[in-house]
Amino acid sequence: MLEVTLRHRYGRDGFGIEAGFTLPEAGVTALFGPSGCGKSTILAVVAGLLRPDFGRVVLDGAVLLDTAASVSVPPERRRCGVVFQEARLFPHLSVASNLRYGLKRAPPDAEGPGFAEVVELLGIEPLLPRRPAALSGGERQRVALGRALLARPRLLLMDEPLAALDAARRAEVLPFLARLRDAARLPILYVTHALEEVDALADRLVLLQSGRVLAEGSVEDLATRTDLPLAARRDAGAVLACTVAGAEDGLTRLDFAGGSLVAVMRAEAVGTRLRLRIRARDVAVATEEPRGLSTRNILAAEIAAISPGSGPQEVFLQLAIGPSTLLARVTQDSVSRLGLRPGLRVWALLKAVTFDHLGGAR
Amino acid sequence: MELTAEEWLAVRLSLEVALRSVALGLVPGVAVAVLLVRGRFPGRFLLDALVHLPLVVPPVVVGWALLMLFGLRGPIGAPLHDWFGIRLVFTTEGAALATAVMSFPLIVRAVRLGLEHVDPGLEAAARTLGAGWWDRFLTITLPLMAPGILAGAVTAFAAGLGEFGAVITFASNIPGETQTLPLAIYTATQSPGGEAVAARLAGISLALAVAGLLLAELIARRMHVLLGRV
Structure with missing residues (x-):
């Protein structure tokens, strides 16, 4: 289980975030909201890539961040796999080496799916000897998913992994995301502003607006609430x-x-x-x-x-x-x-x- | 074209001094470039200015400053000589040191440019995959900034072949010890009937510089392929 509380302000009078929520043992929780609502900031805080003014992040009882107690585990020891919007594959390494980068650095006793299993799951066998520059956007994102999963994380964080892709590429990657979710048996925090992705992947929804949590609950429950901004959408x-x-x-x-x-x-x-x-x-x-x-x-x-x-x-x-x-x-x-x-x-x-x-x- | 033994000596010495100067300056150059680009510490501007000083100060002054510091009675030179028996003034090593100091800003600038092209997002990704500072520096940052390091090394080498003022001031003009190509050319122009020698040596200087640039271009292309940028 992941518990997150944080408060952060960019600059003196800048954009402020004050949010808190929990993630269950497994399954996908979508952090959903319009651009600039603070969802990516929250993800960066959980990953350890951003230190908030105030915050506490606890994963399965292990304190990753507690600003009050001056505890901040560095990202390299948090074991939070991150899939970024722009794949961020290492350009000088082959796909196979990219995939093994996290695997080699995972603790020896960490459990998770093996190399062959992940390659099979994501259908990236033919890409293994190639360099990232020779891949399509969708292929890159599939490799990035595999790389994060192979680092044997305790939590997967996905920061709008489909947002940089066109509709056709999104449709190509989405089924692989669903397969990964079912195979990973990990809590997944999925940041998105696309409702189709929430419908397709998420079990739970944390609804954000201007840095505040408006509501959290199952996707089904929140979808029929007419007091939320979701109801104002054409596809409500x-x-x-x-x-x-x-x-x-x-x-x-x-x-x-x-x-x-x-x-x-x-x-x-x-x-x-x-x-x-x-x-x-x-x-x-x-x-x-x-x-x-x-x-x-x-x-x-x-x-x-x-x-x-x-x-x-x-x-x-x-x-x-x-x-x-x-x-x-x-x-x-x-x-x-x-x-x-x-x-x-x-x-x-x-x-x-x-x-x-x-x-x-x- | 026939070269005398002495002229060959000057060519070989020039190559040796330039190579040693690069070997001396490369690691500190990379370190300083990383500090200047990624570091956030008070005095960063001071370090930046200090590194660039040899570009703007007359080379003779740099040579003089080295003489003051590394001379047999200098604050660094004295202990070096008394404790380790190392003497830098008027030696090949001294010529290499003077050349290294002069070309240091060139290395730092090129490495810095290379480093600024490395996406910090990749380093962040490596962090989330469990790589600590040295680990990600050696496996991600360093390979990706390699073109900048290479460019810096080649430029410093080429410039080092031609370093004059600082070398002659700090290491003097001793044939076979510190008399590099430019010093030999200068000596030739100062001696009666030395025009032919000066012309030959100047030709060699030019050829070495062009060969160096071509080699750098070739390696740079290779490197871009290796780094997956094509």
């Missing part, structure tokens, strides 16, 4: 953990806690766990069971709450379907016309084709 909506249950008529059936959905055909095998982001603007409600509709997904739900939306004439409906919650964005007019109120039984309508916006496998 619920995140549902689903399992591929079967395929029929060119559609895939996905089960979630409390019901099931059909989506356009997915390539994943039956039993694969996925995460769906169901955007609030793609969900409509009806007070009577609709008939003769092209919409495939008509789910019985109950209005759990009605909260102010991001626009003046808009509201968010929180729809309870069993233990799961969906978010729907409707107009104030619809609320009064249909007499929507908490506790009312309604039907949630979702077109099957609206699931093109998907998180990766989990």
Whole structure:
């Protein structure tokens, strides 16, 4: 477990950060927020590359930083693997030597996946004899992931590892990140400002704004909170953990806690766990069971709450379907016309084709 | 073109003095460059100025200062002579020392340029991978600044072949001991009928300088390939 508390100010009247959060034993915690909210600073403090005005960092009971007690373990002895935005591979060393750089310096009793295993996991076997200059951006980032993992860290820190890549390269690297997360069995702190990456990779979310922690919790829980800046985004909506249950008529059936959905055909095998982001603007409600509709997904739900939306004439409906919650964005007019109120039984309508916006496998 | 034994001696001595001066100045040059680029300590500007002094002070004055410090009664020269039996004035070693002091700023400047091209982010990455200060200096910083070190060494060597004022002041003009090429050329111009000798030696000086530059260019290209910059 990682516990982080810090306070830091750049210059006398500069940007200030005051944040604290904890990371569980394993799994990905995303530090999410707009550029300049202090997420990279927090990561640098945990890695030991920046000393804050005040701070305390404890990893699995070992104090890495405690400014009050003048304790600061240098980065080379913290065993925090870091993946930087710009790969930072050593240009004068081959890919194989880059990968072995941390491995050679890891304590002999440190446990972790072996060289061959990591090379296989990231599909970088053909790159081993090459120099970093001869790699594409995506390949470089995959090697950087391997290098960090092979240093046998106790914690992996990722500082916007996909931000420097174009969309195609991001799509190339993302599945490898997911594989690494599943293989590493380490706590991972993942800094990003891209919601797709949160949906695809993160278990928990720490939401930052102007150097303060706004909220922390599971990705699913925070996604349906309408009081957070997440709700103001165009892609605001619920995140549902689903399992591929079967395929029929060119559609895939996905089960979630409390019901099931059909989506356009997915390539994943039956039993694969996925995460769906169901955007609030793609969900409509009806007070009577609709008939003769092209919409495939008509789910019985109950209005759990009605909260102010991001626009003046808009509201968010929180729809309870069993233990799961969906978010729907409707107009104030619809609320009064249909007499929507908490506790009312309604039907949630979702077109099957609206699931093109998907998180990766989990 | 026939060279006399004495002229050959001057050529060989020049090469030896220049080589020794580089050997003497390279490690301290790298150390001072690292201190100046990465160090944060009071007196950094003073060190910077001190290192660059030989560039702006007349070489004769540098030679004189060395004479004061390393002379047989100087504060450094006396203990060196009394305790270790080392005498620097009027010796080949002394000529190398004078040359090293003169070319020291050239080494520091070139190494500094090389070091400024090394991304500190790479050193930070090496740190997170478990490399301590010396470890990452030797495995990351030093190889990546090698082109700067090489450039500094070659420039210092080439300049060292031609050092005159400081050498003649500190080490004097002794054939076979401290009479390097420029000193031999000077001596030739001062003696009646020495024009032909001076011309031959000047030609050799020129050839050595050009050969040095070509060699440096060749090695620099190799190095860029080795460092993965192509």
